[in-house]
Amino acid sequence: MTGEKDALLKAVDDCTQEMTEALQALIRIPTVNPPGERYVECVEYFDAWLETLGYETEIVSVPEERLAELSPQGNGSPRPNLLARLSGPGGPGLRVHLNGHYDVVPAANDWTRDPWGGEIADGKIFGRGSSDMKGGLVAQIFAVEALRRAGIQWSGQVTHSIVADEETVGNMNAGTGFLVEQGVIAAGNTDAVIITEPFGLDGIGVGHKGAIWGEFIFHGKQSHGSTPHLGVNAVELLARFLARVETELQPELRTRLVTDIPVAPPEAAMSTMSFDTISGGVATNVVPDRCSVTFNRRFVHSESLEGTRGELLSILEEMQGEDPRIEYEYRETYATEPTLVGDDQPLVQIARRAITEMGRTPTATISAGSHDQRFFVRNAGISNAILYGPGPTNISHQSDEFLAIDDLVQGTKTLALMLYEMLGPEGS
Numbered sequence: 001m002t003g004e005k006d007a008l009l010k011a012v013d014d015c016t017q018e019m020t021e022a023l024q025a026l027i028r029i030p031t032v033n034p035p036g037e038r039y040v041e042c043v044e045y046f047d048a049w050l051e052t053l054g055y056e057t058e059i060v061s062v063p064e065e066r067l068a069e070l071s072p073q074g075n076g077s078p079r080p081n082l083l084a085r086l087s088g089p090g091g092p093g094l095r096v097h098l099n100g101h102y103d104v105v106p107a108a109n110d111w112t113r114d115p116w117g118g119e120i121a122d123g124k125i126f127g128r129g130s131s132d133m134k135g136g137l138v139a140q141i142f143a144v145e146a147l148r149r150a151g152i153q154w155s156g157q158v159t160h161s162i163v164a165d166e167e168t169v170g171n172m173n174a175g176t177g178f179l180v181e182q183g184v185i186a187a188g189n190t191d192a193v194i195i196t197e198p199f200g201l202d203g204i205g206v207g208h209k210g211a212i213w214g215e216f217i218f219h220g221k222q223s224h225g226s227t228p229h230l231g232v233n234a235v236e237l238l239a240r241f242l243a244r245v246e247t248e249l250q251p252e253l254r255t256r257l258v259t260d261i262p263v264a265p266p267e268a269a270m271s272t273m274s275f276d277t278i279s280g281g282v283a284t285n286v287v288p289d290r291c292s293v294t295f296n297r298r299f300v301h302s303e304s305l306e307g308t309r310g311e312l313l314s315i316l317e318e319m320q321g322e323d324p325r326i327e328y329e330y331r332e333t334y335a336t337e338p339t340l341v342g343d344d345q346p347l348v349q350i351a352r353r354a355i356t357e358m359g360r361t362p363t364a365t366i367s368a369g370s371h372d373q374r375f376f377v378r379n380a381g382i383s384n385a386i387l388y389g390p391g392p393t394n395i396s397h398q399s400d401e402f403l404a405i406d407d408l409v410q411g412t413k414t415l416a417l418m419l420y421e422m423l424g425p426e427g428s
């Protein structure tokens, strides 16, 4: 490694205490989503901090009249996003965008630590959002700080977007989705994107599976429970549909796999269909005229959104052909195509080199759950977009979530090496 790189990595080490304290302070602002608590306070914290560091900052909030549409679970509470830009002393160069969400999922009751305490034990910082992903936000800010504090003559521009509402998904959202829709983030102003979601120190997030969340509602005809033959039982119609999916579709789905690239978690490598809530009927002596079920269908890259949807509907059409009494409605609440960026994208290679330089073995990974990468790749058309951030992939949304301080430091160093390759004097 060159002397400059040594200085860069040392600068990260020197930031350890500051990084730890910043993460603790962020955990202590419980930005729980839904519904989206303490958002303004959190964004103001970042705004003041980054301004002190010399960034040009801008808060981009969703206008009130669009809150219900973009943030349906937000009860009308504000949805601010922070943009912070900094140009290097070396003049123009690549425009690197670093993105992270500041919202966190609620904490369940089975924590053995205070989820909002930022408690430190055994070299780990505990708290909701420590890994997913306030740790990533801290890492992306200090990776840039390391570049500056090491006195490196870097060129180009760094933009941080610190966004709301990643956790509540949605076809569009009030965070990254909104910034892309507004053209604030666009292919014309962005050369490379790193989303600092936790993918482990070795993991490079290159994509996610596709998804449809939706509901089937079966309509029948009420009758007295003692004369069921006079009605049409909606619960029984739905039961037939569930049985059909189980015998006809599920065995086929298990054979459709994500190939070539490992999936996190590995058990999620196949195409899946899960029925998650069911409701129907009013009383034990009334034949039910309505029964509904919600579902969560995750599909792999060899499938398409349209094909996946058509496959579900064709089962129902077949059933209708056999029994014309079947009436149903089909609704979707969320749908996304799968996302995947190729190994030929410069950032995938840059991440591979940085992870290798840190003495680790890089692993490109697809995640089972969808994330904000879809907005960069699919909506903004920026394919040079990866995920890399400290924290294990399997601790997000769990009780006693933590981030090891050493992982935070190592992850920040790896990010700093990626920035150095793109923005440093020896860079592109």
Ligand SMILES: [Zn+2]
Pocket: 101, 132, 133, 166, 197, 198
């Ligand atoms: Zn996350």
